[in-house]
Amino acid sequence: MASKLEAFTRLSADDREALALAAKNFRFVEARRDVVSEGDKPRFVHLVLDGWACRYKQLPDGKRQIVALFVPGDFCDVNVFILKAMDHSIGAITRLKVAMISPEDMNALTWERPRITQALWWHELVTAAVQREWTLNLGQRSAYERLAHLLIELYMRLETVGRARNGHCDFPLTQGDLADATGLTSVHVNRTLQELRRDGLIELERKQLHILDMSRMNDVAMFNPNYLHLDHEGRHLDANA
Amino acid sequence: MASKLEAFTRLSADDREALALAAKNFRFVEARRDVVSEGDKPRFVHLVLDGWACRYKQLPDGKRQIVALFVPGDFCDVNVFILKAMDHSIGAITRLKVAMISPEDMNALTWERPRITQALWWHELVTAAVQREWTLNLGQRSAYERLAHLLIELYMRLETVGRARNGHCDFPLTQGDLADATGLTSVHVNRTLQELRRDGLIELERKQLHILDMSRMNDVAMFNPNYLHLDHEGRHLDANA
DNA sequence: CGTCTGGTTGATACGACTCAAATTTGGTGG
DNA sequence: CCACCAAATTTGAGTCGTATCAACCAGACG
Numbered sequence: 414m415a416s417k418l419e420a421f422t423r424l425s426a427d428d429r430e431a432l433a434l435a436a437k438n439f440r441f442v443e444a445r446r447d448v449v450s451e452g453d454k455p456r457f458v459h460l461v462l463d464g465w466a467c468r469y470k471q472l473p474d475g476k477r478q479i480v481a482l483f484v485p486g487d488f489c490d491v492n493v494f495i496l497k498a499m500d501h502s503i504g505a506i507t508r509l510k511v512a513m514i515s516p517e518d519m520n521a522l523t524w525e526r527p528r529i530t531q532a533l534w535w536h537e538l539v540t541a542a543v544q545r546e547w548t549l550n551l552g553q554r555s556a557y558e559r560l561a562h563l564l565i566e567l568y569m570r571l572e573t574v575g576r577a578r579n580g581h582c583d584f585p586l587t588q589g590d591l592a593d594a595t596g597l598t599s600v601h602v603n604r605t606l607q608e609l610r611r612d613g614l615i616e617l618e619r620k621q622l623h624i625l626d627m628s629r630m631n632d633v634a635m636f637n638p639n640y641l642h643l644d645h646e647g648r649h650l651d652a653n654a
Numbered sequence: 655m656a657s658k659l660e661a662f663t664r665l666s667a668d669d670r671e672a673l674a675l676a677a678k679n680f681r682f683v684e685a686r687r688d689v690v691s692e693g694d695k696p697r698f699v700h701l702v703l704d705g706w707a708c709r710y711k712q713l714p715d716g717k718r719q720i721v722a723l724f725v726p727g728d729f730c731d732v733n734v735f736i737l738k739a740m741d742h743s744i745g746a747i748t749r750l751k752v753a754m755i756s757p758e759d760m761n762a763l764t765w766e767r768p769r770i771t772q773a774l775w776w777h778e779l780v781t782a783a784v785q786r787e788w789t790l791n792l793g794q795r796s797a798y799e800r801l802a803h804l805l806i807e808l809y810m811r812l813e814t815v816g817r818a819r820n821g822h823c824d825f826p827l828t829q830g831d832l833a834d835a836t837g838l839t840s841v842h843v844n845r846t847l848q849e850l851r852r853d854g855l856i857e858l859e860r861k862q863l864h865i866l867d868m869s870r871m872n873d874v875a876m877f878n879p880n881y882l883h884l885d886h887e888g889r890h891l892d893a894n895a
Numbered sequence: 896c897g898t899c900t901g902g903t904t905g906a907t908a909c910g911a912c913t914c915a916a917a918t919t920t921g922g923t924g925g
Numbered sequence: 926c927c928a929c930c931a932a933a934t935t936t937g938a939g940t941c942g943t944a945t946c947a948a949c950c951a952g953a954c955g
Contacts, residue, residue, distance in 0.1 A: 451880075470786065472876050476794040480786045495776050500783050500881040535736050537778070542741050544785045545711065545721045551792035552837030553717040556943070587901060596793030601943055603903060635713050639692075640741040797911070828933065842911055844935060860920090 417486035418532040420573045420647045428529055435522040436460055436512035442505040448489075449503045455496055457513040459489035464509035465585050469593065470501045479594040481544065482506075482567065482586075486574040491519075491533050507585045535642070542640040551596050554635070556605045559595050561634035564615065566641075568624055573643060584622035658727035659773040661814045661888045669770055676763040677701055677753035689730075689744040689752060696737055698754040700730035705750035706826050710834065711742045720835040722785065723747075723808065723827075727815040732760075732774050748826045776883070783881040792837050795876070797846045800836050802875035805856065807882075809865055814884060825863035 416432060418424065424432070439462055442448050448459060448466060461483045468481040468489070480501065483489060489503055494516050514522070523530040543566070550559050567584070571577035588606070592599040609615045614630050616623040624630055657673060659665065665673070680703055683689050689700060689707060702724045709722040709730070721742065724730060730744055735757050746752075755763070764771040784807070791800050808825070812818035829847070833840040850856045855871050857864040865871055 468786070470790045472790070472794055474876065478790040478793040480789045492775055492779065495772060496779055496883050497885055498880065500883070501786060531736060534733055538733065538737055541782050541785065544782065544789065545709070545742060547789050548721045548785065548792060549711045549713070549719040551789060552719040553713055588903095589901075598944055599902085600904090600945080603901095604943095607903085635715065639739065642737050642741070644738055829935095830933075839912055840934085841913080841936090844933095845911095848935085 417488075417574050418529070418536060418647075420643060421532045421535040421645045422528055422647050424528060424532070428526060431522055431526060432529065435514050435518045436462065438514070438518075439510055439512040442466075442509040442511060444505055444508050447502050447504050448509065448511060449499055451499050451502045453499045455490065455493040455499060457515060458491055458493065458519055459503065460512040460514060461485050461487045461489070462510040462512055464511075465506040466503055466509055466511070467506055467590070467594070468501050468503050477593050478596065479590065480547070481540070482594065484567070484570055484574065485576060488533070488536055491537050494519075506590060535645075539640075539642050542642065546640045556595070556597050556601055557608060558634055559597070560591065560602065560605050561609060561614065561630055562636055563591070563595060564609075564622065564624065565627075565630055565634055565636045568622065569638060569641060569643075573641075573648075580624040580627060582622050583620060584617065585620050658729075658815050659770070659777060659888075661884060662773045662776040662886045663769055663888050665769060665773070669767060672763055672767060673770065676755050676759045677703065679755070679759075680751055680753040683707075683746040683750040683752060685746055685749050687746050689746060689750065690740055692740055692743045694740045696731065696734040696740060698756060699732055699734065699760055700744065701753040701755060702726050702728045702730070703751040703753055705752075706747040707744055707750055707752070708747055708831070708835070709742050709744050718834050719837065720831065721788070722781070723835065725808070725812055725815065726817060729774070729777055732778050735760075747831060776886070780881075780883050783883065787881045797836070797838050797842055798849060799875055800838070801832065801843065801846050802850060802855065802871055803877055804832070804836060805850075805863065805865065806868075806871055806875055806877045809863065810879060810882060810884075814882075814889075821865040821868060823863050824861060825858065826861050 416424075416429075418432070444464075449455075451470070463485055466483040466489075467479045468483070469477055469479045471477045483503075493499075523533065546562075546566070550562050554562060568577050568580070568582055571582045576582060586594075587599075588602045589599045591597075591606075592602045595602065597605070606615075606617060610617070614624070614626055614633065616625060630636070657665075657670075659673070690696075692711070704726055707724040707730075708720045709724070710718055710720045712718045724744075734740075764774065787807070791803050795803060809818050809821070809823055812823045817823060827835075828840075829843045830840045832838075832847075833843045836843065838846070847856075847858060851858070855865070855867055855874065857866060871877070
């Protein structure tokens with residue numbers, strides 16, 4: 414698999430082999446099922462091999478917030494073993510192929526592999542940066558800007574792992590998912606998507622997203638890609654290499 | 655100083671000494687000045703020794719979101735050296751005493767000090783968990799709930815570093831700061847704080863916060879402390895020890 | 896074919912924003 | 926110690942973005 418880590422640095426054949434070895438244990442999770450649930454003791458680091466997943470939190474009054482989305486190549490919780498219990502759940506959006514890496518495998522992966530260790534650190538820092546951008550998104554952008562921003566972010570992240578090109582990508586989120594991720598209602602998401610369509614910015618149907626005018630989308634969303642920290646050597650490699 | 659790290663694990667005298675040594679270089683920053691600005695190359699890890707600071711992001715249209723708050727004992731960006739440029743700014747809320755730890759000092763601090771390394775990892779994981787909770791806060795809670803939640807979180811974090819007790823703590827944020835942190839306008843923050851006062855939940859004046867009824871506040875805010883991950887051995891030590 | 900999930904539409908309500916002004920507080924210098 | 930100024934808080938009136946509630950529709954699936 415084309416790991417997201419290669420967006421940070423070129424890995425050696427050795428490194429890649431070690432990564433593949435660590436990811437040898439995987440399982441499939443059906444769409445809309447939990448991979449991990451809040452309260453669980455952390456037992457594995459998860460690496461999404463195929464499909465989409467999300468991190469979400471739920472409130473006693475039933476409200477649900479998706480706080481992060483995972484696409485292929487994303488690690489879920491590097492180093493999470495330090496914590497006693499998960500403070501959130503991880504759920505499959507689509508049917509999901511996910512590697513389960515034990516603490517021992519994680520140690521084996523990083524031990525004597527400084528490039529991987531560094532790349533994992535980079536991954537964690539980017540994940541944190543994305544979380545901050547979401548905070549900004551929810552706090553300061555209107556519904557229209559907010560959705561545009563989320564769509565661009567996901568498109569760009571997919572592009573870095575070779576799953577998007579020419580403005581086009583798979584997009585399995587329902588309008589309900591988008592609502593939970595943006596803090597809007599699904600009704601309002603529906604109307605806002607229609608606006609984006611009407612304005613000639615996107616096409617979105619049958620789980621396929623097409624961003625028609627990336628430059629106008631960037632303006633609308635006030636999208637600044639700096640938080641994805643893609644300005645590294647790996648950026649210049651063919652993502653499918 | 656009573657480091658936040660001790661909330662995670664008891665440190666040895668040696669560890670504490672190493673920590674003090676790493677934090678020997680400090681400076682003062684005037685209130686409302688930047689400690690680090692977006693775009694800067696990361697040069698130091700910062701550790702707040704005294705005063706409050708915030709992490710914020712700004713949009714081209716001038717809107718500003720505070721995405722995190724730092725109180726004494728908080729580290730700002732462990733391991734940030736990996737990134738080429740800051741994607742956000744760090745600003746002083748009050749006059750600030752802040753330690754500046756170089757990459758070399760950071761290495762010296764963690765090298766051969768597994769407890770500190772682990773404690774720093776814990777710190778990073780908690781920081782990320784707080785960021786997720788803020789995402790939830792902005793996405794799903796009403797203004798009233800949201801402010802209540804923020805007040806409780808800050809109170810609890812201050813308590814763990816020995817700077818709050820009996821429901822009382824310093825609280826230097828202006829209503830404008832609260833607005834930027836909660837994604838509300840300062841006018842609405844003002845009215846919502848009045849509601850919280852009228853309902854007998856808090857007193858807040860002259861930069862002093864008093865939470866009058868913690869249990870009702872917890873209910874109102876739907877506050878679940880699990881995300882602060884305080885259930886570790888360090889939790890049982892006197893924070894002033 | 897009936898059922899279900901996801902998407903769409905319409906009517907109405909309300910929480911939070913905007914703009915503008917008044918008041919209070921805290922700091923500073925005379 | 927008081928006068929002054931800027932910053933922060935408070936109040937009021939009016940508006941708007943988004944939520945709510947309730948149908949209805951289309952395609953997927955068994």
